[in-house]
Each structure stands twice: as structure tokens, then as C-alpha cells.
Amino acid sequence: MSGRREADIVVVGAGAAGLAAAAAARAGGLDVVLLEAKDRIGGRAFTDPTGLPSGPFDVGCHWMHDASENPFTAVALATGCGFRNKTHPGRMPHWLALGGRLADAAERHAVADYYAASFEAIRAAGERGEDRPALDVIDAASPHYPLFHGWCAAIMAVPPARLSTLDYATCLDTGENWPVERGYGALIAAAFAGAEVDLNCPVRRIDRSGPRLRVETDRGAIDAEDVILAVSTTVLADEAIRIEPGLPDDVRAALDAVRLGHAERIGVSLDAKLDGLGDHVAGHILTKAGDEIGLMIHEFGRAELTGYLSGDLARDLGSAGPEAAFAFHRDALKDIFGSGIEARITGWAASQWSGDPDIRGAYSAARPGQAALRARLSEPVDERLHLAGEATHPNRFASAHGAYSSGLRAVSAVRARRKAAGLE
Ligand SMILES: Cc1cc2nc3c(=O)[nH]c(=O)nc-3n(C[C@H](O)[C@H](O)[C@H](O)COP(=O)(O)OP(=O)(O)OC[C@H]3O[C@@H](n4cnc5c(N)ncnc54)[C@H](O)[C@@H]3O)c2cc1C
Secondary structure: OOOOOEEEEEEEOOEHHHHHHHHHHHHOOOOEEEEOOOOOOEOOOOEEEEEEOOEEEEOOOOEEEOHHHOHHHHHHHHHOOOEOOOOOOOOOOOEEEEOOEEOOHHHHHHHHHHHHHHHHHHHHHHHOOOOOEHHHHOOOOOOOHHHHHHHHHHHHOOOHHHOEHHHHHHOOOOOOEEEEOOOHHHHHHHHOOOOOOEOOOOEEEEEOOOOOEEEEEOOEEEEEEEEEEOOOHHHHHOOOOEEEOOOOHHHHHHHHHOOEOOEEEEEEEEOOOOOOOOOOEEEEEEOOOOOEEEEEEOHHHOOEEEEEEEHHHHHHHOOOOHHHHHHHHHHHHHHHHOOOHHHHEEEEEEOOOOOOOOOOOOOEOOOOOOHHHHHHHHOOOOOOEEEOOHHHOOOOOOOHHHHHHHHHHHHHHHHHHHHHOOOO
């Protein structure tokens, strides 16, 4: 901030949305201050380059969803950043462990059929305009339900009881999910390399009572014509940033309805790949205690087993400390591969998004019955205050490219206002 007192725009939060907004506004000649609470950019897009002995670890986003339409695919191509331009063939899971034993092909196909039928029923209800808990429209008495409970939460961050059928049907998806070899977080950081950002500078309060908006930080205040708030819905719903006068009731209701669900990643490196498993295998585990874990086996040919926790399990382990998350994953692996696997672990890394005060979850999910409120988030709060971030995208929410595009949308709204006011 270095003594700055004024700017055309203050952007709060240097995740994919805030970075995109600041870059677009600067490219259009506007004077922008970008403030970030953490000591790094990227937010939920973060690769720890030395996270695992076997390679970099994506702590947050990992797959370029909608890859053929995703702007980061072009960045990866332009920068020579490797990615796997294939989605897993066939229906998941490709490998399945049930209560400590490996399932056979017939069991896997039965599970895949159940997944497909359940998601189809949820989508159909949403497409009929019904906004109800997904649990109401699926066969929850099926023996495959406990697995689906976790898999649904891995995709949408909430289990079927808390997934809105309408929100699910609204979320577009080309089905192309391409992982990035050196990490999606690293790719996004590279896309914005050199961006001017004030790190370690949390915004505490925004005063919107005067003719200009005043953004207050521990390093002083900045007055701006417009503010783009590119932080998570849960951060805003919890009022971690004081906004005075408070946000309008309809905006507060929308933020509360579209809070983040929960998901966490746990990477484990081994001394060597496990025999007979192949590479890039998408597996699911139902533990002896009945919890579901997504398992990526040997991605990019690495001796790695990456677990994906979701829903309430992720909420609890994602705020209990990384050791607890690792211990849970390690014990699940021991149940399947035998206790000898523990000695083969050469390193591990675990995310803690739910316990991160700057994020507070994984990605947004509208509460059943309230999916329509999401649309309010992409409209300006008032003439000068705009929301951005994945949750504000009408149909590509819960993704990094949706966040990116929401940042561009917020800048378009600022420019439209400035033109109307004769400022440009
Ligand atoms: C485990 C996990 C896996 C995921 N997998 C994928 C995936 O494979 N593909 C995909 O596309 N998406 C995935 N996502 C979702 C994706 O990461 C997010 O949707 C996207 O990165 C969100 O970007 P954003 O800019 O909206 O918000 P954020 O990344 O949350 O950015 C908000 C920023 O605001 C900062 N901030 C908060 N409070 C303040 C304050 N008071 N002052 C200043 N700054 C503040 C935060 O530190 C943060 O940097 C995943 C997310 C998680 C958690």
C-alpha cells in the first residue's frame, strides 16, 4: 500500500477472482490497489512446490474443469505447463475398496450405476425447477448410498441432504477435468506473476457511508470510487470484514444461503508405486467406519496416493490440524493395503481449508430451497460495491475458472458505472 490513500478501485482478496479483476482493471487504465490477507496470492488456488517428496502438492484446486473452455488451459499451453488432457475414461470408480477389502468389477459397476442414476435424478428434479434436498429424490436405502454420500460431497462440497437439486442442475460442466502436472495453483500463480499485490494486509472494515468507499487495514485506509470484494461467501456471511452501514438484507441472505461446503486433500508419497494398480486411477474407499474417501492413485506416474475428503468429515478433519487428517488417511490405507504401507510412506501433506480463517471451507453450495438467491451475488451490492469470487458465478461456481470470470464480470460492472457517471 506504501502510503497510498486513494485508488479508483480497491480489490479485496487475491484469489483467482481478485487477481483477474485487478489485472483487467489495470489493463483498462484504472488505478487499482489489490489487498490480500495472506503472505501469498492464489487463495484456494495454491500449489506447495515441495509439498511431497514425490512432487508438488495442490493444496486446493487441482483439475482444470471445463478444460476446453477454461482460460487457464490456454495459459498452460502458452507457458508449456504440462497437463493431462484426458478425463478419466468410463464411469467412476475405477478402483473400489469396501470396508477394508477390494471390490470386484461387478460391485464397481453396480456402484457406478447407482451414482449415475442418483445424479440423473438430482439433475432432472433441478431441471424441473424443483429446489429441494437431493436426498429426497434418490434411493437413500440403497447399500451404495454411503459411498454416494461422500462422492456427492466431493463434487458439490455438501452431502445429498444439504445439496439443492436446483443448484446442482444450474452448475454447468463439460465433463473435462484435466489435472496440471506442476499444480493448478502454480499455473494460476504463474498467470498473474508480477501482479502488484499488498500481501499480509487484511481488510478489517469498509465504510460505505461517504461519497467514496473507505477501506480500512492495519496499515491505514484507502478511499476508492469502487470496491470489489473477492473473498469467500463464508468470510462475508460471518462478517469477518465489518461493512458499515451493513450489507442490504437481500445480499446478507444470499451470502448466508451460499456458504462454502467442505473438502480437503491429503497427499501421501510412497517409496515406490504399488504393484498392479496402474497410473491415474480414480478410486473410492468406504472405510470400515463407513466414511468415504476419494483416492487418486499414481497420478502422473508418481508414487502417490492422494485422498479427497468431503462434507462433514472434511469440515472436522480440515480444522483439526493436518496431523489428524493424515492419521485418518493413513489408517484407511492400512486397512486396505496392510499395516506395512505405513513404513513405505516417505512424506505427506494435508490441506486445512475449513480451519483457515481467510477461507472457511472449500467451495460454495446453495442451501436447498434457496438456490435462486445465488443470482443476487453477481449484481452490484450498490452502485460502487461489487462482489466477485466463485460463488458469485451463476453457473460455473465452485471452480477456479468460474472465480476468474467473476472477477472480469465485476470489472465490467465498474466500467459501466464509470461510463454512466462520465468518468470514462
Ligand atoms: C480442496 C479443494 C479442491 C478444489 N478443487 C478444484 C478443482 O480441482 N478445480 C477447480 O476449478 N476448483 C477447485 N476448487 C475450488 C477453487 O479452488 C475455488 O473455487 C477458487 O480458487 C476460488 O477463488 P476465489 O478467488 O473465488 O476465492 P479465494 O481463492 O478464496 O480467494 C479469496 C482471497 O481473499 C483473501 N481474503 C480473505 N479475507 C480477506 C481480508 N479480510 N482482506 C484481504 N484478503 C482477504 C483470502 O486469503 C484469499 O486469498 C477446489 C477448492 C478446494 C478447497
